[in-house]
Amino acid sequence: MNELDLRTHCRDRGLAEHELDADPMRQFHMWFDEWLGTDPLEPNAMALATADAQGVPSVRIVLLKGLANEGFSFFTNYDSEKGMDLAANPNAALCFYWMPFERQVRVTGKVARVPRKETEAYFRSRPRGSQIGAWASKQSAVLADRATLERDALDAEARFKGQEIPPPPQWGGYLLKPDAVEFWQGRSSRLHDRFRYTRKGRGWLVERLYP
Numbered sequence: 001m002n003e004l005d006l007r008t009h010c011r012d013r014g015l016a017e018h019e020l021d022a023d024p025m026r027q028f029h030m031w032f033d034e035w036l037g038t039d040p041l042e043p044n045a046m047a048l049a050t051a052d053a054q055g056v057p058s059v060r061i062v063l064l065k066g067l068a069n070e071g072f073s074f075f076t077n078y079d080s081e082k083g084m085d086l087a088a089n090p091n092a093a094l095c096f097y098w099m100p101f102e103r104q105v106r107v108t109g110k111v112a113r114v115p116r117k118e119t120e121a122y123f124r125s126r127p128r129g130s131q132i133g134a135w136a137s138k139q140s141a142v143l144a145d146r147a148t149l150e151r152d153a154l155d156a157e158a159r160f161k162g163q164e165i166p167p168p169p170q171w172g173g174y175l176l177k178p179d180a181v182e183f184w185q186g187r188s189s190r191l192h193d194r195f196r197y198t199r200k201g202r203g204w205l206v207e208r209l210y211p
Contacts, residue, residue, distance in 0.1 A: 094106070
């Protein structure tokens with residue numbers, strides 16, 4: 001195997017203990033707002049890692065759709081691969097990578113479904129085409145051909161013509177409540193700054209980690 005000699009030299013921006021908020025969700029908000037200020041493409045993209053009942057991992061990019069004191073929320077088909085994983089094993093991880101700032105945020109915790117009313121409210125905010133797509137797609141199932149998917153979309157469009165589209169029963173939201181959150185700031189010579197928040201009682205323990 002050929003090695004890839006692709007090196008990026010960090011600008012040594014740095015992250016110090018006194019700059020950190022005592023609460024990781026507030027700290028995330030600060031970093032995320034700064035990221036949004038750059039008007040990036042798909043600013044809420046994040047990697048979601050799950051594992052099945054046997055511990056076999058799987059990871060994919062999804063979109064963060066809610067951010068609250070309790071945690072991070074996203075929406076998907078409950079019958080998808082990630083939905084099946086989460087039904088068998090509620091432990092999951094998120095990773096945000098914002099290269100222009102040389103920053104990474106890692107989150108681990110347990111995932112639970114959000115209340116149906118929250119799913120319905122978010123579904124109403126989606127473009128109609130995306131609503132149709134949620135009904136047409138048997139996410140992660142084997143698909144015979146593209147024509148079948150397009151036909152299913154046309155059938156769903158005809159079914160709901162002239163009316164509001166409800167979320168499919170197998171579609172909804174999840175909330176990941178963090179047990180640990182790590183903030184990574186790139187530094188020169190790979191001597192990065194890493195701080196990990198871990199739940200401790202009603203608060204958080206903050207520790208600096210070796211890079």
